[in-house]
Amino acid sequence: MSRQALLRVENLRTHLFLKRGVLKAVDGVSLHVDEGETLGLVGESGSGKSMTSLSIMRLLPKQSGRIVDGNVWLDGTDLTSLPEDEMARDWRGRRVSMVSQDPMTSLNPVFTVGDQVGAPFRYHKLAQGARAVRDAVVKVLSRVRIPSPEKRLDNYPHQFSGGMRQRVVSAMAIACAPRLLIADEPTSNLDVTIQVQMIELFRELQRDSGLGIILITHDLGVAASICDRIAVMYAGRIVEVGDVRTMYRAAAHPYTQALLNSIPHLGQRKRRLYAIAGQPPSLIDPPVGCRFAPRCPRRTAKCDADYPPQVELAPGHVTACWHPGPGAVA
Amino acid sequence: MVILALVVIAAAFGENVAPHDPNGLNLAAAFRPPVWEPKGEWAYLLGTDNLGRDILSRIIAGARVSLVSALYAIVFAGAIGGLIGMISGYFGGVVDAIIMRLVDIQMSIPALALALVIAAVFGADFDTVVIVIIVTYWTWYARIVRGEILSLKERDYVALAKVAGCGTATIFFRHLLPNIMNTLLVLATLQVGQVIIFEASLSFLGLGIQAPDVSWGLMLSDARNYITNAWWAITMPGIAIMITCLSANMIGDWLRDTFDPKRRQL
Amino acid sequence: MRPSGTFPREWGKVVTGYFLRRVLQGLISIVGASIVIFFISRLSGDPIVLLLPTEAPPALIEQVRQEMGLNEPVWKQYLIFAGKALGGDFGKSYRWQAPALELVLDRLPATIGLALAALAFSILLAVPFGVLSAVYRGSLIDTLGKGFAMLGQAMPNFWVGLLLVLIFAIHLDVLPAYGTGSAAHVLMPAIALGWYPVAAQTRIVRSAMLDVLDSDYIRMGRAVGASERVLVWKYALRNAAIPLVTILGVYFAAMLGGAFVVETVFAWPGVGRTVVEAVFSRDFPVVQVGVLLTSILFVTSNLLVDLSYGFIDPRIRYDR
Numbered sequence: 052m053s054r055q056a057l058l059r060v061e062n063l064r065t066h067l068f069l070k071r072g073v074l075k076a077v078d079g080v081s082l083h084v085d086e087g088e089t090l091g092l093v094g095e096s097g098s099g100k101s102m103t104s105l106s107i108m109r110l111l112p113k114q115s116g117r118i119v120d121g122n123v124w125l126d127g128t129d130l131t132s133l134p135e136d137e138m139a140r141d142w143r144g145r146r147v148s149m150v151s152q153d154p155m156t157s158l159n160p161v162f163t164v165g166d167q168v169g170a171p172f173r174y175h176k177l178a179q180g181a182r183a184v185r186d187a188v189v190k191v192l193s194r195v196r197i198p199s200p201e202k203r204l205d206n207y208p209h210q211f212s213g214g215m216r217q218r219v220v221s222a223m224a225i226a227c228a229p230r231l232l233i234a235d236e237p238t239s240n241l242d243v244t245i246q247v248q249m250i251e252l253f254r255e256l257q258r259d260s261g262l263g264i265i266l267i268t269h270d271l272g273v274a275a276s277i278c279d280r281i282a283v284m285y286a287g288r289i290v291e292v293g294d295v296r297t298m299y300r301a302a303a304h305p306y307t308q309a310l311l312n313s314i315p316h317l318g319q320r321k322r323r324l325y326a327i328a329g330q331p332p333s334l335i336d337p338p339v340g341c342r343f344a345p346r347c348p349r350r351t352a353k354c355d356a357d358y359p360p361q362v363e364l365a366p367g368h369v370t371a372c373w374h375p376g377p378g379a380v381a
Numbered sequence: 382m383v384i385l386a387l388v389v390i391a392a393a394f395g396e397n398v399a400p401h402d403p404n405g406l407n408l409a410a411a412f413r414p415p416v417w418e419p420k421g422e423w424a425y426l427l428g429t430d431n432l433g434r435d436i437l438s439r440i441i442a443g444a445r446v447s448l449v450s451a452l453y454a455i456v457f458a459g460a461i462g463g464l465i466g467m468i469s470g471y472f473g474g475v476v477d478a479i480i481m482r483l484v485d486i487q488m489s490i491p492a493l494a495l496a497l498v499i500a501a502v503f504g505a506d507f508d509t510v511v512i513v514i515i516v517t518y519w520t521w522y523a524r525i526v527r528g529e530i531l532s533l534k535e536r537d538y539v540a541l542a543k544v545a546g547c548g549t550a551t552i553f554f555r556h557l558l559p560n561i562m563n564t565l566l567v568l569a570t571l572q573v574g575q576v577i578i579f580e581a582s583l584s585f586l587g588l589g590i591q592a593p594d595v596s597w598g599l600m601l602s603d604a605r606n607y608i609t610n611a612w613w614a615i616t617m618p619g620i621a622i623m624i625t626c627l628s629a630n631m632i633g634d635w636l637r638d639t640f641d642p643k644r645r646q647l
Numbered sequence: 648m649r650p651s652g653t654f655p656r657e658w659g660k661v662v663t664g665y666f667l668r669r670v671l672q673g674l675i676s677i678v679g680a681s682i683v684i685f686f687i688s689r690l691s692g693d694p695i696v697l698l699l700p701t702e703a704p705p706a707l708i709e710q711v712r713q714e715m716g717l718n719e720p721v722w723k724q725y726l727i728f729a730g731k732a733l734g735g736d737f738g739k740s741y742r743w744q745a746p747a748l749e750l751v752l753d754r755l756p757a758t759i760g761l762a763l764a765a766l767a768f769s770i771l772l773a774v775p776f777g778v779l780s781a782v783y784r785g786s787l788i789d790t791l792g793k794g795f796a797m798l799g800q801a802m803p804n805f806w807v808g809l810l811l812v813l814i815f816a817i818h819l820d821v822l823p824a825y826g827t828g829s830a831a832h833v834l835m836p837a838i839a840l841g842w843y844p845v846a847a848q849t850r851i852v853r854s855a856m857l858d859v860l861d862s863d864y865i866r867m868g869r870a871v872g873a874s875e876r877v878l879v880w881k882y883a884l885r886n887a888a889i890p891l892v893t894i895l896g897v898y899f900a901a902m903l904g905g906a907f908v909v910e911t912v913f914a915w916p917g918v919g920r921t922v923v924e925a926v927f928s929r930d931f932p933v934v935q936v937g938v939l940l941t942s943i944l945f946v947t948s949n950l951l952v953d954l955s956y957g958f959i960d961p962r963i964r965y966d967r
Contacts, residue, residue: 149870487683491901494937612813
């Protein structure tokens with residue numbers, strides 16, 4: 052494929068400086084997203100996937116979070132080196148946008164929908180004056196297929212249904228036609244169908260505009276049904292990355308395989324979340340060896356001694372494991 | 382904490398620590414500034430007022446009045462309000478509705494205005510002040526205790542006690558009271574400062590403590606007449622009020638956080 | 648404010664029920680307050696003693712008693728009092744020989760003005776303080792704000808007033824020490840009165856702001872490029888203001904109560920000072936009207952705020 056890399060994250064390290072110690076939330080992550088591509092970033096909570104996205108957006112918690120190393124190249128610009136005001140003015144919402152997949156809490160309850168969807172236009176000076184902003188809002192609301200948008204402008208979020216709200220949130224995120232969109236997993240339990248619908252909407256927009264999408268989720272099943280490529284994160288690092296087919300059929304990392312095994316299969320009604328014994332390691336004081344080793348069925352002395360290097364098993368299919376290979380099929 | 386302890390000591394042993402008789406006139410020594418001012422004297426650490434009375438001694442004497450009236454008032458307001466709140470919360474229904482209406486009515490009259498009416502009727506003195514404070518502050522205890530009881534009532538052990546045939550009084554004092562004690566204590570501590578200010582306001586208006594008793598509010602009321610001559614007569618009693626309230630409030634905050642971090646709204 | 652036409656129709660129905668219930672509660676409170684005030688005043692003994700000279704002949708005393716209905720049972724006296732009060736007749740001031748209601752009503756605007764000015768002062772201080780100490784949590788400004796607030800709660804308003812007089816009227820001679828007439832006159836009383844609630848209001852704004860800044864919709868705003876300034880002062884502030892606004896009535900009422908003392912300090916010609924003076928001259932009709940009127944204001948302001956915050960928080964109409 053002759054796609055051009057839109058986003059390139061190189062060796063990103065993000066630390067959280069907490070009272071308990073320095074939490075190495077993102078510990079050397081590299082990934083890329085091409086134009087018009089959807090990358091799924093999959094991992095358990097606490098694996099660093101959300102911190103990776105916040106690092107790209109430069110929206111880490113002010114008090115404690117800091118990018119200590121690495122670069123985030125978007126369209127040839129290193130976002131980590133930009134001053135904060137430029138980041139807000141020219142990038143956030145303009146070229147890179149983030150949207151929580153929880154439409155219920157992402158809209159400010161005391162401002163009208165028109166005001167909130169219009170906000171990105173005002174921030175980035177893409178529409179000047181009340182009339183122009185209003186027209187732009189109507190246009191973007193109809194793009195996400197909200198019926199009679201000019202009538203709904205002055206309504207408040209609570210006057211919209213869940214599905215409609217989700218469209219409003221999407222409209223806000225894509226208002227300024229960003230190049231990259233990060234869809235973060237909701238913290239609360241959200242109906243998976245709403246989540247999928249939202250991504251479907253983005254994919255539609257993607258076809259026209261070459262938008263790059265990062266989907267952040269803990270659910271490999273959701274990722275597999277939507278994404279082009281999948282990167283699996285564990286304990287602050289990417290353990291395996293590859294296109295969906297490869298990952299689904301020939302996952303080489305035991306952690307990926309364990310995740311795959313916990314996806315319910317057709318006709319199987321029960322759904323076990325994680326059937327992997329044990330807990331992920333502390334990121335304040337991570338082990339020197341492979342971080343998955345304590346929970347891994349293929350653990351050897353080598354796994355405890357050194358962190359495994361990246362191995363390219365096939366073009367684009369990379370894993371960090373001393374003993375990569377096909378796993379037991381559930 | 383230390384400051385409040387000092388104030389308590391001052392209140393308890395006032396006569397013995399005070400360098401002068403708080404009411405001792407000495408016109409020759411009128412309007413002495415505090416000791417650090419050019420004309421100040423060690424004999425009168427914080428200066429003297431228009432009649433040559435030592436301000437430090439009067440502040441110490443005032444501490445007793447302020448604290449004693451505050452303690453009396455809070456203990457009675459707490460006991461009465463607490464009991465009414467327990468009754469209201471425990472029995473519910475009509476009793477509860479009537480009591481809560483009463484609380485509403487009480488709360489609809491500004492505390493100081495009510496105090497004025499009472500003071501106008503009964504004349505101003507120490508007892509009136511205490512009564513006024515009780516009448517004003519019992520509603521707080523009643524409301525908050527009622528809320529506590531409402532949630533306690535649902536607990537199993539209260540139901541068990543009832544089934545076991547415990548009398549209402551037993552349930553009240555053996556089972557409910559210990560559980561609301563913390564709340565009462567925190568509320569009471571937090572109110573010490575408010576009550577002291579309230580008492581000072583009444584005395585300042587001339588509707589509280591009367592001479593020859595000494596109170597901080599009364600001192601300020603006197604000092605107001607010669608505000609141009611003696612700034613220290615205005616500032617010193619006020620500072621006494623301020624640091625006393627400040628330390629009481631801080632202890633209250635601390636108690637609240639220790640006992641019940643969730644109940645931040647007190 | 649938004650035009651009311653944008654509210655959906657059901658708003659009307661929901662509000663009417665709630666409105667009626669609240670108004671009824673308020674009325675009960677006011678009637679109750681009037682009963683309390685009336686009976687406490689009657690406890691003072693025979694009002695005749697105050698009205699007539701001690702050497703008045705018994706026949707005259709009896710005649711006045713008849714006229715005033717003082718021979719009736721006390722509950723009947725209350726009904727007479729309430730009946731007249733509804734017609735605006737609270738009796739004449741013993742001292743001024745003028746209708747008590749008129750006397751107090753004359754002074755009412757000055758008190759309301761002072762209370763509003765004090766409230767404005769406290770909000771003007773509390774909102775920026777609360778917002779800044781939330782935004783810069785744990786910083787110097789947060790600590791300063793906290794210390795400042797604690798001090799404020801430990802200072803009696805009349806003492807603040809006296810200190811202000813001492814500094815600005817006597818020492819610096821830049822503000823008038825008492826009286827009324829110009830904007831400068833209202834400054835010191837308003838500050839003295841508005842000082843106390845600053846602490847509590849700052850705390851309310853701060854904790855509300857902390858919650859709001861942590862919310863998904865603020866993060867969403869950040870993600871689409873809002874500057875911190877717009878986020879904090881436009882979007883978050885309105886959310887964070889809701890708890891403050893809902894409690895403003897309480898503070899306005901507190902200001903009315905505090906006005907009794909502060910008005911005396913600054914010789915402010917309001918209801919408070921009038922009532923205090925009336926207490927000293929045992930002028931009960933004036934005391935009754937003054938206190939009752941304050942109570943009515945008290946209840947009304949609580950009521951108004953309760954009803955008005957639906958306009959700020961559009962969700963309320965569904966929650967009720």
